[in-house]
Amino acid sequence: MKYFENFQVGQVIELGSRQVTESEIIEFASEYDPQPFHLDHAKGKASLFGGLAASGWHTGSMLMRMLVDTVLNDADSKGSPGIDNLRWYKPVFPGDTLTARMTILETRPSNSRPNIGIIRYRCEVTNQDGTVVMGLVVTNFFGRKPAAV
Numbered sequence: 001m002k003y004f005e006n007f008q009v010g011q012v013i014e015l016g017s018r019q020v021t022e023s024e025i026i027e028f029a030s031e032y033d034p035q036p037f038h039l040d041h042a043k044g045k046a047s048l049f050g051g052l053a054a055s056g057w058h059t060g061s062m063l064m065r066m067l068v069d070t071v072l073n074d075a076d077s078k079g080s081p082g083i084d085n086l087r088w089y090k091p092v093f094p095g096d097t098l099t100a101r102m103t104i105l106e107t108r109p110s111n112s113r114p115n116i117g118i119i120r121y122r123c124e125v126t127n128q129d130g131t132v133v134m135g136l137v138v139t140n141f142f143g144r145k146p147a148a149v
Helices: 022-032 041-046 056-070
Strands: 012-019 077-088 097-109 116-126 132-143
Touching: 012 056, 022 056, 056 077, 056 097, 056 116, 056 132, 097 132
Parallel strands: none
Antiparallel strands: 012 097, 077 132, 097 116, 116 132
16 A cells, blocks of 8 residues: 555556547547547548547546556555646547556645645656657555554
């Protein structure tokens, strides 16, 4: 179990990789972001993206899955009050392989809750060419390590 004390400023945690499929792009968009360039090849090609592109929210959801699988499921995560500076820099296409990492920017104990620590970290998602396709800064609450018995 990871606690607040396990995270250090400057620490980089690799979150893994995931290949994006055409079917999941269309399935996600059909349910949550049914804009034509996320659903149809011809409309995607005619768009600014130049091809069928994943919804930015889909990209964010894939990042979230990698973050949960790699860090949050094995940590005393207490949730998040939000994110800052969300940017979708480049489109994500079928066949892309996305890789994510988090970099710890700040750690501080909570002033109002001594059993909680606050961590700010930057997440970046890159494609198979190393191009950053998405970035954001997260504030997350983590439990403090219990005192030794």
